Structures are given as C-alpha cells and as structure tokens.
Amino acid sequence: MRILVPVLVLLATAAAGCGGGDAAPAGPPLAWEAITRVQGHRVAWSAPEGGLPLNEEFTVPVQVTAADGTPLEGAAVEFQAEMPGHGHGMLRQPRTVEEGGGRYRVDGVLLHMEGDWVVHLDVIAGGVADRASFEVRVE
DSSP, rough: OOBBBOOSOHHHHHHHHSSSSSSOSSOOOOOEEEOOOSSOEEEEEOTTTTTTOTTTEEEEEEEEOOSSOOOSSSSSEEEEEEEETEEEEEESSEEEEEEETEEEEEEOOOOOOSSSEEEEEEETTEEEEEEEEEEEEEE
C-alpha cells in the first residue's frame, strides 16, 4: 500500500497554479519544499510516481537553491528519516549523487514501517550544516 500525507508546503500545489490549463491531480501530493533553518536554502524533493513505497527501496530527486534563488552546487546533501514515536530511523543509509545545477539524487531510501516519519534533508555548504524537515505519514 502506498499513501503519503505531507504536512509542509507542497510543490504540486504551486506547480498546478503556474501552467494554466490542467487542474492538480486528485490524491495526495507527491512533492514538498521548505526553507532551511540557518542559511535559508530552498530544498525541494519529490516521491516516486505513485507515492512513497512501503518497505521498498526508492530514489528521491532533490533540488537545492541558495537564498538568492541560484542553484546550490557543490553541497553535501544527506537524506535522513526517523520515526519519533518509535525512537528509530531508517535501516539503511541512502547515498546522494550530485547531478549539477543544484540537482541531487538520493538512492537507496527505504521507509520500512507504516506510521509517522520525519524526513530531514541536511545541506552542508560553505562549512555550515543546515536542515529542512518534513513530516509524512506512510500507511
């Protein structure tokens, strides 16, 4: 079963308002964005088509822009997720590959249990570690 309930700002909503003709698809949105706490980087990520798979490895595309709107290149981007109600995180550590133009690909993400997760995207740039967090529910 694949269900995802986002809590933060949704890219899908913003994108639907920009193109004119088509309405946003029904069902849970599959993309999010947030601003990091320290340097104000904009971090956007999306789930695979069909939603976040339960207990199956998947890839997450991430876009990072600096506070001034330019693509952030050369950063270290780390994807982490935890289940605060259970006191544990993921069973595997995903790997991130920089693709250029502020785009990063996170391979090997695995959310192994149903329930409430907090996804953290850590951005380390210019010697400063920064974080954007997202609450999701996987059922």
